[in-house]
Amino acid sequence: MPISKRLLLLTSLIKDANKGVFDVGSDHGYLLLELYHKGFKGNLKGVENKIGPFSNLSKNTLNSPIKVSLSDGIDDLTNDYSCLVLAGMGFSNIAKIIDNHKEKLSYIDQIVIDAHNFIPESRKYFINHGFEIEEELILKENNIYYELISFIKGNENYSEEEIVYGPKLLKKRDEVFINKYKEANQKLVELLSKLDKNSKRYKEIQNEIDRNILVISK
Numbered sequence: 001m002p003i004s005k006r007l008l009l010l011t012s013l014i015k016d017a018n019k020g021v022f023d024v025g026s027d028h029g030y031l032l033l034e035l036y037h038k039g040f041k042g043n044l045k046g047v048e049n050k051i052g053p054f055s056n057l058s059k060n061t062l063n064s065p066i067k068v069s070l071s072d073g074i075d076d077l078t079n080d081y082s083c084l085v086l087a088g089m090g091f092s093n094i095a096k097i098i099d100n101h102k103e104k105l106s107y108i109d110q111i112v113i114d115a116h117n118f119i120p121e122s123r124k125y126f127i128n129h130g131f132e133i134e135e136e137l138i139l140k141e142n143n144i145y146y147e148l149i150s151f152i153k154g155n156e157n158y159s160e161e162e163i164v165y166g167p168k169l170l171k172k173r174d175e176v177f178i179n180k181y182k183e184a185n186q187k188l189v190e191l192l193s194k195l196d197k198n199s200k201r202y203k204e205i206q207n208e209i210d211r212n213i214l215v216i217s218k
C-alpha cells in the first residue's frame with residue numbers, strides 16, 4: 001500500500017535522529033518502514049497498545065531491523081531513542097502519554113506530532129515542557145487538514161496568534177493554510193446566521209472570523 005502524503009511529510013520532518021526514532025501508535029508501521037527504506041541508520045521502534053494494530057505492526061516489520069513492542073505510550077522508551085513521534089492521535093492522548101513519564105523527556109531532542117484536535121493546545125503543551133517549534137507543515141488529504149509540528153529543545157517565546165495559527169505556518173502562509181481558514185470562515189459564517197446576535201457565542205464566532213480574515217489577508 002502506498003504511504004499517505006501525511007506520513008510521507010511526517011518522515012520528512014525527521015532529519016537527524018542518530019540515536020533513533022520511537023513511534024508511539026505505530027499502527028501498520030508505515031512511518032518507520034518509510035524511514036528504513038529511505039536508508040535511516042538509527043534505531044527504530046514502533047509501539048502499539050492494542051492487539052490488532054500490534055499484530056499488523058509485527059507482521060509488516062518482520063524482515064526489518066525495526067523493533068516493536070506491545071506497550072502503552074512511552075512506558076518502553078529508553079535513551080536509545082532521541083526522536084519521539086506521536087501521530088494520528090488526539091491532544092488529550094498525546095498529553096497523557098507524556099504526563100505518565102515526564103522524566104523521559106530528558107532523552108528526547110525532537111518530538112514530531114500530528115494532533116487530530118486542539119492543535120493550539122498541543123503547541124502550548126510542548127512549549128511549556130521546554131520545547132520550541134522547529135518546523136511546521138500543513139496539508140489537506142481526503143478532505144481533512146493536518147498540521148504536522150516538529151519540536152526541538154528550546155525556550156522561544158510565542159505570541160497568542162503564533163500559538164493559534166503556528167509560527168512557521170504564519171510565516172509561510174501557503175495556499176493550503178489560506179484555504180483552511182477560508183473554508184473555516186465559510187462554516188463559521190453559516191453558524192453565525194443561526195445564532196442570536198446578542199449571545200456570547202455570536203461574539204466569539206464573529207471574533208474568530210475577524211481574526212482569520214486578518215491572518216489570511218496579511
Ligand SMILES: C[S@@+](CC[C@H](N)C(=O)[O-])C[C@H]1O[C@@H](n2cnc3c(N)ncnc32)[C@H](O)[C@@H]1O
Pocket residue numbers: 007024025026027028047048049050053071072073074086087088089093097114
Ligand atoms: C489513528 S492511529 C494513527 C497511526 C499512525 N501513527 C498514523 O499517524 O497514521 C492511532 C494509533 O495509536 C495507537 N495508540 C493510541 N494510544 C496509544 C498508547 N497510549 N500507546 C500506544 N499506542 C497507542 C492506536 O492503537 C492506533 O493504532
